[in-house]
Amino acid sequence: MKKLNIGIYGFGTVGQGLYTVLQKSKTVDATLSAICVKHENKKRNLHLPLLTFDPNRILDNPEINVVAELIDDADEAYLLVKKALKKGKNVVSGNKKMLAAHLEEMIQLQKETGQSLLYDASACGSIPIIRNLEEYYDNDLLKSITGILNGSSNYILTQIFREGKDYATALKEAQELGFAESNPDADVQGYDALYKLVIITAHAFGPVIPAEKVFRFGIDQITNFDVRFAKEKNLKIKLVAKVTKTGKDEITLFVAPEFVNKENYIFNVEDEYNGVVIEGEFYDKQFMFGKGAGAYPTGSAVLSDITAISHQYKYEYKKRKYFALPRFTNRLSLTVYLRYHQEEDLALFDFDEIYENYKGRENRYVIGKICLEKLVKINNEIEKRQLFLAVFNE
Template sequence: MTTSTKQTIGLFGFGVVGEGLYNVLQKSPTTKAIIKSICIKEPQKERSLAKEAFCTDYNTILGDPEVNLVVELISDADEAYKIVKSAMLSGKSVVSGNKKMLANNLEELIEIQNKNGVALLYDASACGSIPVIRNLEEYYDNDLLLSITGILNGSSNYILSKIFNENSSYELALRKAQELGFAEADPTLDVSGQDSLNKLIILATHGFGTIVNPSEVFVLGIDKLNSFDIRFAKEKGLKIKLIAQATKINGNSFSLLVMPKLVTADDYIFNVEDEYNGVVIQGEFYEKQFMFGKGAGGFPTGSAVLSDITARMHGYKYEYKKRKYFDSPQFTNDVQIKIYLRYKNVIDFEHFDFESIDEKYTSKDYNYVIGTINLKNLHKVQKLISKLDVFVAFVDIPEKV
């Protein structure tokens, strides 16, 4: 499909981000883009626009020859996949913000993009207003990238900020995040690390050129955090942050993980607070570079969607340069990492196959160890960890076995 100086948009979803995009467009008079129709799931819901602006049938948008750009901003990953795939197969370019859908279907969608001459843009899917994907694709379009480390989920970061800065309990901080709209009524995706994982899969694709199945990656959230772990971190002058990390190893392989990290005061992400995101990109010659901004919310994410709309107006599409011009590294879990493990029962500790232990503490209530473990062994017990009375945090950078 050829690009146009005018974008006629078919919008799917009018939630926080969809409405945010609509309002951002009204305040961007130089952007030659109009929303012709908005497809929604619940027509009876009270909305800020007249009923005539909405439809409930996908084909009202997908079958309209005037619509040359589909913007998909719904929460249901399965429905989002159907919409995006159908739109691309019918010759329409797409802007999407659904990170779960993208993380699980990127390989197929890239192939459809190439075969049908359309574009799929999704800068809004990771880190809200921070242009991380575009930078990885364009500025870091060489083979010198060593690592991507970031706080990719604003909800969990808000909770941890309240715990460490205001001495809030985990339960109270979560409730406050829900009241302010930073966390959903069911916060599982955020606090379990799954949301960060989906974003990390996308960033790794643009950073290293290799698409990894989310099920292969070790992911652990903050839902097992308790007062013992908080006190331990504070006594040592540390904070706990939920981080996502991609690390290249020896140039020909890389590892991914999502888990809490004990962060020192000299770490860039130590002072990333509340609903903000922060991403540290490290390269072979340019060392560390830091990107910071709001990771969620209607206006920040709406602005990122608008950036994709404008880019498409100029004919932009992702080239996936790392996949195209370089030998993509292989994904591996065969790396050693240093972790903090808090446990109560010795039988729980025995599930963890430590290679060495640097520090050990025993008390009446809880015990902890700090030691080195192979990430592949940690991945084997990932499902079991959720059933144990334990908390695990990352304290070191992976090293090749």
Template sequence: MSGASGKPALRLGIAGLGTVGVGVLQLLRDNAAAITARAGRPIEVVAVSARDRTRDRGVDLAGLRWHDDAAALAGDDGIDVVLELIGGAEGTARTLVESALSRGRDVVTANKALLALHGAHLARIARESGAALLFEASVAGGIPAIKLVREGLAADRLLRVGGILNGTCNYILTTMRDTGRDFDDVLSEAQALGYAEADPSTDVDGWDAAHKLAILAGLAFGQPVAFDGLHVDGIRAIQACDQHFARELGYRIKLLGTARRTGDDAIEAWMRPCFVPKNAPIAHVDGVFNAVVTEGAFSGPMLIEGRGAGAGPTASAVVADVIDLARGTALPVWGVAPKAEIACAPRSALGGEYYLRVIVRDRPGVVADIAAALRDAGVSLRALSQHDAAREPGGTVPLALVTHHTTEAAMISVISALEALESVVGTPLLLKIETV
């Protein structure tokens, strides 16, 4: 089939017919005229693969070739571009992408785990075969984060990239702040509303957002990040009292990711809940919204915000990549000629100001013991607050401590000393204070 331009249609094979795959089909059909005009040629889906042929997905699949084995799409010579919308860093998704790229077949994927863990390997395959690998939908849904970093800021030297990269965690933290409820209660609500999965660990333990951060960092600094060195903390340990202390001290709690250039071939990168000043722009990114932050030597700081997930935004990002391929636009996977993976600085090398929450038995001498642990680690205290409303029947009470600038190594030492105290209950919570 050819369009008015006389160019043949770009033929797509879709692996995965979940919400995003179905969304791509609907978007291509509903906006066919506009997409053809922008792409300069028709774009059509000719083949699909999913686990269940009989399931009603609310979209007409008549006339499309069906592959029971998604990996077979890579060898279908009637396909120009493979859309991998299965997910997961291993198994069928990885096999399909590797096989398609090896055959010189272009790939569009929304798979952040695959890119974060195997991006360097896939980039080598793409370079050797001449195939394109595009992945706009892998980070922040409909926010054009990849295009911003790889194309819009291509002339600049990026110093920092990151942001709020998981809508589930942002919804939970926002609701905890606004209602005073505990983590478990709000998580159950998020699951009932469809904002969190039945097994929420990938989201609430920080891994989903960390995968996205690794991709952004690789693009920002022109080389893939060694993911196993990226420090990752989730939000399970956040309690209602922490939201109380944040409000009292002039902060909000956000699951924040940052990758920062510290030298020509050195970065620090982490994903963790942080205190951010309540007047910072990112502090007001609430609910299921995401935000991507960049800072360039010439462009300065920038923040873009939008819905980070869902069928519509993610499908839009997938099709944007397809349009680029139809136009003949293809870039190196990491925006520049490939380099070796870049390692992240160890956690002990990080520094800044910190919030430390300690649950203690309310008895004389407790504060003196805590002060001694700080003194022995060389940590200077800026503020201390007690939340009497959170006093437990057993006589425990949460204390909040805010430090002056120090090293994370020193704070790790403080926590170790506090855990050894009989008057301290459980593990103290350490949050970085980050001015974004």
């Protein structure tokens, strides 16, 4: 087992969680040498010798061989991780936005430097999805991965459906409990789940898909009307991220609210928990469940990556190495519920077929078939409108 000397960037929720679990863990032979933070005047319950405000104190220290990058700023995280790898340090990262944007480069950097970059904590909190995809599902038999990948939005939807709260009240409560940021857009608009889906897809099927090519719609426009519609049909709405094989050589991805029934594995995934359903050719469906938000669950996931580094573990990216990479496509037909107010909003959507059309005094909705390719083209425009869209599970 390799002796580790750790430098941490960031001392927010995850950084503090890692610090705590490191003190209590006996599973890894590690010394914490430095914690780099940005704001000098912020009060912290830390021994002063550990604290630094200079990033180079970690980068230039030859004794530090593992860097834990746990900051919010994706651009800054990219520079730190890149420099650390080039300086011969192994890295653990929780920054899913940075990884989704630069994963191709990071894979190449690991080859060039011989160092390891692990990031299981970036994808599903405490669920070890990436290492399982690398080791257990290291074959060409996967059909789809479907999951609740964002604990904050799931907590909000749980409060709406189980407790009968409206969206604004549920969001405020999630912020007060620390599950959602003061600016919650990344969570409730589906960006966080999208970045995680891009990372998961690379390990499940091989290719790194640019996030901007993937359809993404969040829960921030959900109303009591949409909730009532779902409840009348004994359904719940979950923010779902999905990658699926649409043909032998093609995959498609999307993030959107989805109606789920009681038979669906993720129906009972509540509060800040995540749930992932892995479907394969010969083993049908398998389900992974765990906390997707919070200091200790995520801090424990980071510690698991650090422990793996002590055993010289590296991702092998086996799907890229041993199999032909599938093509990305948005040619997939979805059954969609669209609640809108203005006819001009409906006119944006070029439905191939409409099954149901309702017009009330305050709300209107249609249910119909539409190609994902069409939704991608209007993605930016529909987010500006007061409408809500949800996919039917098929």
